[in-house]
Amino acid sequence: MTAPLPAPAPAPSLVAVTGAEGFIGSHLTEALVAAGHRVRAMAQYNSFSSYGWLETLSAETLGQVDIVLGDVRDPGSVDQLVEGAEAVYHLAALIAIPYSYQAPHSYVDTNVTGTLNVLEAVRRQGTPRLVHTSTSETYGTAQTVPITEDHPIRTQSPYAASKAGGDRLADSYHASFGTPVVTLRPFNTFGPRQSMRAVIPTVIGQVAAGERTITLGDLRPTRDFLYVKDTARAFLAVGTAPAEAVVGRTFNAGTGGEISVGELTRLIGKLMDTDLDVREDEERIRPAHSEVMRLVADASRLRAATGWQPGYDLEQGLGHTIDFFRDPGNLSRYKTGIYNI
Incomplete structure (x- = not known):
């Protein structure tokens, strides 16, 4: 008697990611595949057919990723993705906050209109879950510490204002149409693949390239730095939690700790066994009333709803990031000798 054939394994559930070619998006794509999903990953259309950081993922991971070139500013692209x-x-x-001072219209087009297109596509398609990405910059300088999700919104840059606009649209679609959206508000994510417009890769990249005089902006602001793998896990947590626990809500993701830019730079120098001469550059300092001086997260709502908590402390995350930038192949992708905005 012939033994019955085993039942076929269930097909992995299909999820879609916008911004998948970027720093956090590429790490999230990896995490989604590792969790058993198939990923339809949108990279912004470009004439080089570049897939950004997705091109560095393993062949095994990419076997579960369908990469499409598109643009969230185009409703048709978003409909096909969703x-x-x-x-x-x-x-x-x-x-990039500095560039938002120069090109604010482009931020509204991408961060507000692009979000509207995603919300409309999810609404039309009846998608069961939308995870919308916010930013801690929408809070502005902390009025109370740690910052809960009920902290007032105070946008101090065109970038922050555009992200707050997308957040409000997400809230309105849930209230008006029942769109199953949950908003994740990560604090300052860092790690391998981050661009040089952020402070940690700016410092590590300059040191890895042989610089000992490090040029930065204001050294006083404090930030709550969250390692990128923990950020990716936070996305998975709100994307897969029961709807009643997360839909229609906003969640901070952060460690609850803070460190100033100056202290952070000294810590990186210590971890890289290098004495640094740190100098402030006026060009890199935000306008007087635009700098956000203090950000530190209260992520207790996210922990209570999903069980998420950070798995890496700051020094562990910095160690992995330093290893990444010390690899000549990775460092060669960056322009460490210029001010990247």
């Missing part, structure tokens, strides 16, 4: 997905993770955004 179709058939069980969940959508919306990370596509313009994020």
